[in-house]
Amino acid sequence: MANVREKDKMKLQHTGRGFAYYEFTEFNGELCNIQKSSNGMKSCIWLGSKNIGLQGFIPHIGWSDITEDQIKEKFGFQSIIANNRMHLNREQVAALLPILQKFVDTLEID
Secondary structure (H helix, E strand, O other), X not given: OOOOOHHHOOOOEEOOOOOXXXXXXXXXXXXXXXXXXXXXXXXXXXXXXXXXXXXEEEOOOEEEEOOHHHHXXXXXXXXXXXXXXXXXXXXXXXXXXXXXXXXXXXXXXX
């Protein structure tokens, strides 16, 4: 990654429970991460955007972001947890690697 700007380099970090992760910004500016999962049954990683990107449609107005506070107020929740990251096991990551490498090499996936 010779052309990566210093601020865009991924730095190894750890969660409060000690699980390794890297944060990075994707092409559209969304904050993402890759994190070792706490799954005790099978080794997995989490991969994807930290933002759930929830939107609602209002006729004649269009799509609008829905905040965590709006969800809490509407449904009476004290707290909410939302996740749109992929939970991948070793076999799934291995299946993705050739496709990702082909894109790196050729800018194609087929």
